[in-house]
Amino acid sequence: MTTQLINNEGEATLTLCGRLDTAVSSQVSADINQLLATAGTIQHLTVDAGQLEYISSSGLRILLMLAKRFKQFRITEVNTEVYDVLSMTGFTKMMTVERALRQLSVDGCEVIGVGGVGTVFRLNDDTIIKVFREGTTMDEVRKEITMSKEAFVMGMPTAISFDMVRVGSQYGLVYELLHAQTLSACLKQAPERVDELARKYAGLFRQMHAIQVPADSCVPDALEHERNQVMHIRRYFPQEKIDLLLQLLDTVPASNRLLHLDLQAKNAMIQNEELMLIDMGEVGYGHPILDLAHAYSAMVSLVGDYEKIIGIPRELGTELWNRAIDYYFEGLPADVVALRKEQIKALSCVRNFSWLALSDSFPETVINECRALFDERVTRHREQLLQVCQTLKDWE
Structure with missing residues (x-):
């Protein structure tokens, strides 16, 4: 039986490997106490049980001791046999216990979307x-599940994941979508439907933006999140650009x-001729301009391989967007619509x-x-962009 402790600025992981039976429990307990004594301050302790083959009653007492010592405590990657023991003894009700995830392979599977995460x-x-990028944490994956459920409860047609899995060393979420295809795939197959699909696309935005997020919701503040993302890219740009x-x-x-x-267009799926949302990891609450600016950044001014990311030629994606935004603002005076489009384009520079x-x-x-494009898209148009965005105060 071996133990290892890694403390990353208060977020510590204790790895248990082997059989934690009565014969070794005293020595394991002493080893753990020694590791904790020299690890520094720990706020959150995770026990990685991915390589724990067996646990006895004396081993359970070690886990109980750790749970009492650390308020933020959980056990992860627990195999079926160990989980059954923890469940029967009531540990799953006293503390957070996470089963090991089943492994899936995507070898030979069709790629239907590529995004930032x-x-x-x-x-x-x-x-x-x-399949999430390497380095994505389980908490980040859980956030996407939570946001999907929140949006669904609020009335949005949203795909809900029914299983969290591993694909190699990466996390994955499995969704059930009977005979559904992305908006991009549908448009690529039938470009003559662009006007019909643009109306559906606009309707999805309007339906979502009509929903007011209650104050007690766990949906995060989108504007605060966007500011944090801008601060995160200081590693790439000088402070004046930030x-x-x-x-x-x-x-x-x-x-x-x-x-x-x-x-x-790859994050909306068509099922029974109705659009539904997927990829809910960035869901938030705020002003609709943020949502529309993000979509404009992807559908019109995307940086990168457009056809690989969006799934259709840029010209077709731009046409879809132009028709959709006209439907979104349908009924407003022409001068107001023109201003709204300028505001969306200006703010999209952030995304x-x-x-x-x-x-x-x-x-x-x-x-x-991106560095090369910054001056072309932002710096050269600084005053114009700021002037246009100042008019946002009149957008109710």
């Missing part, structure tokens, strides 16, 4: 799986509307670069492309 594959006719992006964000009015924040915060493993070529 992961790739979506079709497993079969009935299910798809989103300050300019923050100035643009400061013009966004407060609101409590439900926002997807990545509703490009053009803040999306780099979605991962710390983007290729250097992508980062350099």
Whole structure:
């Protein structure tokens, strides 16, 4: 039986490997106490039981001691046999215990979407799986599940994951979508339907933006999240450029509307001729301009391989967007619609670069492309962008 402790700024992981039976429990307890004594301050302790083959009653007492010592305590990657013991003895009710995830393979599966945080594959006719980028934490995956459920309860047609899995060393979420296809795939197959699909696309935005997120919801503040993402990309841009992006964000009015924040054509699925949302990891509340600016950044001014990411030629994606935004603002005076479009385009400059915060493993070529585009899209138009965004205070 071996033990190992890694403490990362108060977030510590204790790995248990082997059989924690009566014969070794005294020595294991002493080893753990020695590791804890020399580890420094620990706020959150996770026991990684992925390699724990067996546990006896004396081993359970060690876990109980740790749970009493650390308020933030959980056991993860528990195999079936050990989980059954923890369940029968009531440990699963006293503390957080997470089963080991089953392994799936996506070898040979069709790729139906590529985004900043992961790739979506079709497993079969009935299910798809989103595989998250290397380095994504389980808490981040759980957030996507939570946001999907929140949006569903609020009335949005949303795909709900029924299983969290591992794909190699990465996390995955499996969704059931009977005979569904992405909006991009449908449009690519039948480009003559662009006007019909644009109306559906606009309707999805309007339906979502009509929902007011209650104050007690766990849905996060989208504007605060966007500011944090801008601060995260300071590693790539000098402070004066970061300050300019923050100035643009400061013009966004407060609101409590439900926002997807990545509703490009591969993140909407068509099922029975109705659109539904997927990829809910960035859901938040705020002003609709944030959602529309994010979508414009993806559908019109995307940085990167457009057809690979969006799934259709840029010209077709731009046409879809232009028709959809006209339907979104249908009924407003022409001069108001023209201003709204300018506001969306101006604020989309933030998302053009803040999306780099979605991962710390983007290729250097992508980062350099963004650096080169910043002056062209933002710096040269600084005063115009700020002037347009200042008019956002009149957008009710």
